[in-house]
Amino acid sequence: MTTSVELYRTVRLIRRFEERAIELVRSGDIVGGIHPYLGQEAVAAGVCAALGSGDLVTGTHRGHGHVLAKGADPARMMAELTGRVTGLNKGRGGSMHAADLAVGILGANAIVGAAGAIATGAAWAHRQLGTPVVAATFFGDGAVNEGMLLEAFNLAALWRVPVVFVCENNGYATTMRVEDAVAGSITGRAEAFGIPASTVDGQDAEAVRAAAAVAVARARAGGGPSFLECRTRRFDAHHTFEHRVRLRYRTDEELHRIRARDPVDLQGARLDTATRSEVDTEVEAVLDEAVAFALASPFPDPLTALDHLYASGLAARPGSDV
């Protein structure tokens, strides 16, 4: 079982990784911006703490937390965000597609609601192959209105697939309030398919871990899928473009109020001051090294732009013969 210190280390790592990444967006080292995970750290940390190293996750466009919590190297992750050849995806994926198959990360996926069926199929296939694992698939409150996710619920429930559906309800699908987007309830969608669903405080990493542990144990024992609605809050922008173009959908008062329940502080308060400060120092060193590694790494050669397009090695025709 992960200790409170380890959980704190993970939420702190994600928090500071995202803050450092935002600095790199501002400096122009990360192009295209990012969807910051700030405020939601306890969800990825808690769920991944309940998984084993052989288990699988799929993430979202707001996916840095999932990738880090599942164990990807922060330096190679930062190198990916900065488009370097040393990145997890050799600079081919970027923020929204970071993947590390070696540690069970089937990838962040930039299409809302799309990864649920992929995670379900992967977990089903592992059972068929005699190498059973549990898959956790993360998605936001916006995804619960996507038909293909509901199709995945049905398939997972029918075939008792060992998958945990993790809804990070941060209150907004981009700028649309969940109250304006979701008829019925979020957990009601899972319950309609006979999938046990519970709601948990998504700001509390230990509460998330405890709920996820129940779901993972159930899946591992052959009990099929579970659904966790993690009530969380996004502290920053939907995407860093909002730092330049202010979209008025949340008041300063609301932002102030939600930031008062900070998952990093909540978990940090469970540690003594000396331990907490030791972890903070350690995390800072890891990130200093990650940023330095990323910025010192080479960019990919433009002549290799279409490498890996086909696993067979098929070379696509160039756009021009001259």
Add this chain to the structure above:
Amino acid sequence: MPWLSYQKALNRALTDAMAADDTVFVLGEDVRVAASNVTVGLHRRFGPDRVLDTPLSEQGFTSFATGAALAGLRPVIEFQIPALLFLSFEQITNHAHKFSLMTGGQCQVPVTYVVPGSGSRTGWAGQHSDHPYSLFAHVGVKTVVPATPPDAYGLLRAAIQDPDPVVVFAPSAALGVREDVDLATLAPVPLGAGRVHRHGTDVTVVAVGHLVHDAVAVADDLAGSVSVEVFDPRTLYPFDWDGLTESVRRTGRLVVIDDSNRTCGLAGEVIATVTERVRLAAPPVRVTRPDGAVLPFSPELDRATQPSRAQLTAAINLTVKER
């Protein structure tokens, strides 16, 4: 030698692929009872885990197959009707196809999508008669359209063995084609290799899928006046450009018959590529579905929107007239 039908060849390819490799499994709607005839006998032989009947959830089970492929299996999805490829287009093109590049080569997604009964099935009207192979070639998903029973067998085997997603169109109008075949000669046909069905010296006709048989029939009819070479690309993506170029360099003339809609269809790409490479003796001609075709229900209207032998004959005569 036994007569092998195209449909039976697909069934034989699936059976042989599943027998040869435990990681191959079939999923789709009504595959247990083989509603399309392609999965006949598989459920009894390989059981429900390898012949997986799915609910009507095309988007869900298409990405389910992507996940299964990431985990090491080789799924074969059967889509009962070609329009289901529109419904699952995003799952195939935006996920299965892109994962290899987006992950920097960390994974492969060896899924095969088979449509037994693509194109018009006379009387099935607007939403069951599409032939969207050009869409998949456009996005760069490997796409095959076999014309004959041995090629149906060989290309389906090759598609299943390939490490990338492959869409296999089995045209309705070809499913009943039978050929006298030595079964021992059935073997995988490499993707990307075209085939000359009939040699000729005056004009090269590129024909796709079931239209290969129409092209051969027209060539036979015209044999007294025009020597027609019939080139069957078999794989539309990757296309055998070198094989076709070699043929057109000899004949100097090009006609394409293709069951796509005209705008941005395969025929346009064939003509563009050949004219980039070869100085033709006469302007090329294409015979396709009309722009934006929606196949109307009534049989005469359905036929009127598909490429015909009469159009192909006229096209060949036009190109050879301009000597």
